[in-house]
Amino acid sequence: MFFSRKRKDQELDEEIAAHLRMAEQDSSRQEALRDFGNVSLVKEVTREMWGWAALERFWQDIRYAFRILRKNPGYTLTAVFSLALGIGANTAIFSLIDAIMLQSLPVKNPQGLVLLGDPTAVHSVSIGSGGNERLFSYPFYKRFRQSNGVFTDLYAEGRSDQIDLKDQAEHPRARFVSDNYFSVLGVAPIAGRTFRPDDREALVISYDFWQRHFQGAGDVAGQKLTLDRRDFTIIGVAPRDFYGDVVGYATDIWLPIEVQPEANPGRDYRNQANTYWLQLMGRLKPGVSLAQASTVMNTVGKTIIKEQATAISQPAELKRIDGWKINVQAGAAGFSRIRHDYSQPLKILMCLVALVLLICCANVANLQMARAVSRGREMGLRLAIGAARPRLLRQLLTESLVLGAAGGMAALFVGYWMSRLLLRLAAQENPLPLEPHLSASALLFTAAISVLAVLAFGLAPALFATRGDVAAHLRESKTGRSTGLAQRFEKSLVALQIMLSLVLLYGSGLFIRTLQNLEQSDVGYRRENLLIAELDPWAAGYKDPQVQQLAQSLVSNLISIPGVGKVTFSENGMFSGSESGSRNLIEGFVPQAPDDNLNRSDRVGPKYFSTVGVPLIAGREIDEQDTPKSAHVVVINQAMARFYFGHRQAIGRHITDMDGKNPMTIIGIVGDAKQNGLREPAARRLYTPYTQVTEGDSLSGLRLEVRTRANDPAIQTTVLEAIHKADPTLRKPAIKWAQKLIEKELEQERLIAQLSGFFSFLALILAAIGLYGVMSYLTARRTTEVGVRMALGASRSHVVGLVLSETFAMSGAGLVAGAVCAYAVGKLTASSLYGVAAFDPLTVAVAVAIICGAALLAGWFPAQRAARVDPMVSLRAD
Amino acid sequence: MSPKKGYQNRIELLQGTLDLLILQTLQWGSQHGYGISNAIRANSKDLLQVETGSLYPALHRLERQGFVKSEWNQTEANQRAKFYKLTVAGKKQLLTERDRWSQMVTAMSGVLNAAGNEG
Numbered sequence: 001m002f003f004s005r006k007r008k009d010q011e012l013d014e015e016i017a018a019h020l021r022m023a024e025q026d027s028s029r030q031e032a033l034r035d036f037g038n039v040s041l042v043k044e045v046t047r048e049m050w051g052w053a054a055l056e057r058f059w060q061d062i063r064y065a066f067r068i069l070r071k072n073p074g075y076t077l078t079a080v081f082s083l084a085l086g087i088g089a090n091t092a093i094f095s096l097i098d099a100i101m102l103q104s105l106p107v108k109n110p111q112g113l114v115l116l117g118d119p120t121a122v123h124s125v126s127i128g129s130g131g132n133e134r135l136f137s138y139p140f141y142k143r144f145r146q147s148n149g150v151f152t153d154l155y156a157e158g159r160s161d162q163i164d165l166k167d168q169a170e171h172p173r174a175r176f177v178s179d180n181y182f183s184v185l186g187v188a189p190i191a192g193r194t195f196r197p198d199d200r201e202a203l204v205i206s207y208d209f210w211q212r213h214f215q216g217a218g219d220v221a222g223q224k225l226t227l228d229r230r231d232f233t234i235i236g237v238a239p240r241d242f243y244g245d246v247v248g249y250a251t252d253i254w255l256p257i258e259v260q261p262e263a264n265p266g267r268d269y270r271n272q273a274n275t276y277w278l279q280l281m282g283r284l285k286p287g288v289s290l291a292q293a294s295t296v297m298n299t300v301g302k303t304i305i306k307e308q309a310t311a312i313s314q315p316a317e318l319k320r321i322d323g324w325k326i327n328v329q330a331g332a333a334g335f336s337r338i339r340h341d342y343s344q345p346l347k348i349l350m351c352l353v354a355l356v357l358l359i360c361c362a363n364v365a366n367l368q369m370a371r372a373v374s375r376g377r378e379m380g381l382r383l384a385i386g387a388a389r390p391r392l393l394r395q396l397l398t399e400s401l402v403l404g405a406a407g408g409m410a411a412l413f414v415g416y417w418m419s420r421l422l423l424r425l426a427a428q429e430n431p432l433p434l435e436p437h438l439s440a441s442a443l444l445f446t447a448a449i450s451v452l453a454v455l456a457f458g459l460a461p462a463l464f465a466t467r468g469d470v471a472a473h474l475r476e477s478k479t480g481r482s483t484g485l486a487q488r489f490e491k492s493l494v495a496l497q498i499m500l501s502l503v504l505l506y507g508s509g510l511f512i513r514t515l516q517n518l519e520q521s522d523v524g525y526r527r528e529n530l531l532i533a534e535l536d537p538w539a540a541g542y543k544d545p546q547v548q549q550l551a552q553s554l555v556s557n558l559i560s561i562p563g564v565g566k567v568t569f570s571e572n573g574m575f576s577g578s579e580s581g582s583r584n585l586i587e588g589f590v591p592q593a594p595d596d597n598l599n600r601s602d603r604v605g606p607k608y609f610s611t612v613g614v615p616l617i618a619g620r621e622i623d624e625q626d627t628p629k630s631a632h633v634v635v636i637n638q639a640m641a642r643f644y645f646g647h648r649q650a651i652g653r654h655i656t657d658m659d660g661k662n663p664m665t666i667i668g669i670v671g672d673a674k675q676n677g678l679r680e681p682a683a684r685r686l687y688t689p690y691t692q693v694t695e696g697d698s699l700s701g702l703r704l705e706v707r708t709r710a711n712d713p714a715i716q717t718t719v720l721e722a723i724h725k726a727d728p729t730l731r732k733p734a735i736k737w738a739q740k741l742i743e744k745e746l747e748q749e750r751l752i753a754q755l756s757g758f759f760s761f762l763a764l765i766l767a768a769i770g771l772y773g774v775m776s777y778l779t780a781r782r783t784t785e786v787g788v789r790m791a792l793g794a795s796r797s798h799v800v801g802l803v804l805s806e807t808f809a810m811s812g813a814g815l816v817a818g819a820v821c822a823y824a825v826g827k828l829t830a831s832s833l834y835g836v837a838a839f840d841p842l843t844v845a846v847a848v849a850i851i852c853g854a855a856l857l858a859g860w861f862p863a864q865r866a867a868r869v870d871p872m873v874s875l876r877a878d
Numbered sequence: 879m880s881p882k883k884g885y886q887n888r889i890e891l892l893q894g895t896l897d898l899l900i901l902q903t904l905q906w907g908s909q910h911g912y913g914i915s916n917a918i919r920a921n922s923k924d925l926l927q928v929e930t931g932s933l934y935p936a937l938h939r940l941e942r943q944g945f946v947k948s949e950w951n952q953t954e955a956n957q958r959a960k961f962y963k964l965t966v967a968g969k970k971q972l973l974t975e976r977d978r979w980s981q982m983v984t985a986m987s988g989v990l991n992a993a994g995n996e997g
Binding site for chain 2: 011012014015016018019021022023025035036037038041042045046048049050
């Protein structure tokens with residue numbers, strides 16, 4: 001095509017030359033030329049008739065753009081670099097949002113999936129009477145699967161306790177699934193087969209697990225895998241992109257629900273009607289709507305729940321089930337805990353990076369504007385000799401487009417790299433098992449924002465450069481002084497950048513203060529030098545009474561370790577991720593609302609309160625005199641005492657279960673302690689002795705609290721050794737400092753604080769570069785003026801002051817606008833803040849001070865350069 | 879910027895007419911651009927002057943539409959020039975254009991006469 005195009009061009013030249021030759025013979029050459037008119041214009045208009053002109057011109061413009069950009073490497077690199085940063089940051093955050101919030105499961109027809117219950121409760125198990133509206137029991141699943149009438153098929157899946165792999169330190173991430181799991185999802189194994197109803201000691205492994213442990217061996221199906229001393233047979237391998245249906249929890253192995261008690265020794269969830277741990281997902285029958293499925297779940301489903309709860313629950317609790325609205329929703333995106341945890345932070349980050357991109361665009365727009373002014377002569381000339389404005393406009397925009405495309409492509413690398421970095425930052429201890437790959441939607445997103453960016457930074461300078469006033473162009477570049485219009489544009493862009501930087505700095509300031517406030521918030525006990533070890537004696541075959549004995553003997557073992565102060569134990573403890581609750585009747589209290597009977601609860605060993613440092617307000621704490629045989633006692637916290645008794649005496653009163661049985665006497669009141677969640681005030685809580693477990697109830701966990709004299713890492717090992725010596729069959733406990741557990745609680749807050757800090761710092765640097773660029777440029781253009789001033793006696797410091805005051809005038813406008821926006825930012829993020837007001841004067845002051853510092857720095861060098869101007873030289877130059 | 883805009887306007891205004899004039903001129907045999915422009919001027923007794931800025935785009939457009947085709951040939955003065963010649967489609971197009979033109983003339987004179995009667 002380009003070859004024939006060239007020939008056609010030559011032909012046109014010849015055709016016109018022939019015309020002119022013939023015309024010359026009839027009159028003079030001058031006349032012929034005048035009659036003919038503008039030769040090149042005639043050619044151009046004629047060429048347009050060939051039809052391919054548009055494409056041709058675009059190609060030409062691109063080549064021209066490349067030539068221009070190659071000729072100005074400094075400008076090009078600066079522009080591409082800042083675009084790559086700005087767009088890349090957006091790509092990075094978007095690809096995380098895409099992976100966590102938007103993508104569908106890699107299964108057959110994900111749009112046909114419907115999930116039941118709470119999709120965020122992926123790691124929960126709830127044991128208790130009275131049912132649960134978030135999770136389901138296995139007996140419920142088996143009956144509902146048969147009798148629902150709306151699902152073609154329905155599968156169940158749930159969490160597993162920690163599983164040991166023989167001779168390996170790794171604990172595979174396991175999920176228990178019903179036999180139809182893979183068939184409902186429509187996932188075919190790449191080797192072997194999936195589950196059948198009669199499978200017991202069988203498992204399907206993930207592609208990654210297969211690679212990691214079997215190096216992708218072809219004959220893996222049929223091999224044995226020993227989990228917790230029990231042999232399982234590998235029956236199949238899941239496809240490479242299938243990580244299970246829990247987004248953010250890349251499953252290693254799938255086991256049949258039927259084998260749960262054997263795979264998690266000491267924990268039988270499978271056959272218990274009061275153990276709620278399963279999530280359900282199914283495919284609707286043709287013609288059945290989501291609303292119909294919801295109705296069936298909340299009628300048929302609830303009836304089954306009530307029937308099954310009747311055997312184990314008190315009548316008072318059954319009534320609550322009627323009030324439930326069990327959630328039924330589209331299941332395409334799967335279950336996820338991290339989606340719930342990270343959607344708010346990610347949305348905030350997306351807004352932040354959008355502002356960063358705006359600042360980048362302003363920088364590039366300023367560069368373009370400066371070039372538009374210096375190219376004014378070229379543009380003016382081209383306009384004067386008859387170039388069409390749309391043509392020039394297209395050419396300049398093509399140049400911007402090439403910049404944008406280069407920036408966008410570089411942004412893909414920046415984005416890929418940055419999203420991996422973010423993932424690592426997001427969870428330093430438990431990296432999120434997400435593979436942020438640049439998905440099709442992320443690519444599309446990047447392309448779209450690149451185009452938007454091109455328009456944002458390219459349009460105004462291009463319009464300016466090609467504006468109709470030819471005379472102004474020529475005048476302008478002759479004196480080398482930009483017109484008021486260009487200067488106003490540049491100054492308002494700088495003010496905009498300052499404004500956005502202030503908004504970002506203020507926002508990140510708020511998040512940093514929030515993090516600090518939360519870190520320093522009073523948890524109600526002494527978190528320093530407190531070790532917490534989580535044990536699982538049930539897995540080693542212990543029953544509850546033996547666990548109680550073990551706990552007591554471990555206390556006496558550990559207390560003799562040098563450096564250990566006090567030792568105690570509890571069922572849940574602080575920030576362990578598990579929580580208990582109980583419903584009780586309280587002597588002398590008439591409940592108004594259903595939840596008035598509900599209190600958080602914990603079981604604690606002797607001297608628990610004095611060991612962890614919860615202050616005793618009245619009465620006595622739980623100690624050695626409270627045994628299984630002695631009268632049952634309870635300690636309540638201040639929040640509970642206030643709620644039920646007000647100013648009346650609480651000690652000595654009685655608390656029973658909802659049927660008025662199993663009375664306990666209140667023996668003490670302790671301070672409010674936060675056990676889960678730092679933001680909310682401590683909830684009403686009661687503590688019973690670990691040794692006093694009522695008939696039909698059971699213990700759910702064992703944690704040792706060890707108060708040490710110093711924060712000595714070596715003591716962790718000593719404690720672990722002592723526990724191992726007490727019983728070598730015990731699984732190795734998870735041991736952590738309380739301080740670390742609390743810090744882990746603040747992962748999202750820390751992520752937002754760190755990243756918003758990072759992005760606002762980036763924004764500040766970009767804005768400072770912008771300010772520096774414009775100031776250098778403006779100052780350079782005022783050389784003559786400065787020369788005159790100095791010739792007339794202005795001192796150097798006066799000149800410096802002149803430039804700096806202009807810098808601050810520009811920044812000042814941005815700061816005022818930014819302060820107004822900062823208030824809006826505070827209001828918008830109020831729900832994520834803790835302990836800071838939406839408009840925090842201190843944070844504003846710090847942000848303003850930082851920006852003023854940056855502005856001073858940005859203005860200083862141009863000011864110094866201006867002050868070094870030699871009046872004689874500058875005056876002669878003009 | 880104004881010159882080009884001017885050309886474009888004139889092309890648009892004259893489009894139908896110019897095409898008709900060119901096709902009509904070519905009816906008598908193949909001709910080059912300069913010859914066409916001279917013929918139109920002569921036949922209109924110098925009333926119609928076709929600007930090159932309209933003529934060449936029109937010729938190239940007609941060629942793309944398939945109404946004329948071109949070839950390089952020698953002029954009477956023995957010079958190389960690009961000659962345009964009507965195609966079969968072009969001959970048909972000439973008839974259509976002529977019809978349209980006479981309809982236009984009838985319509986215009988009808989309107990003008992009516993206005994004259996009233997005045």
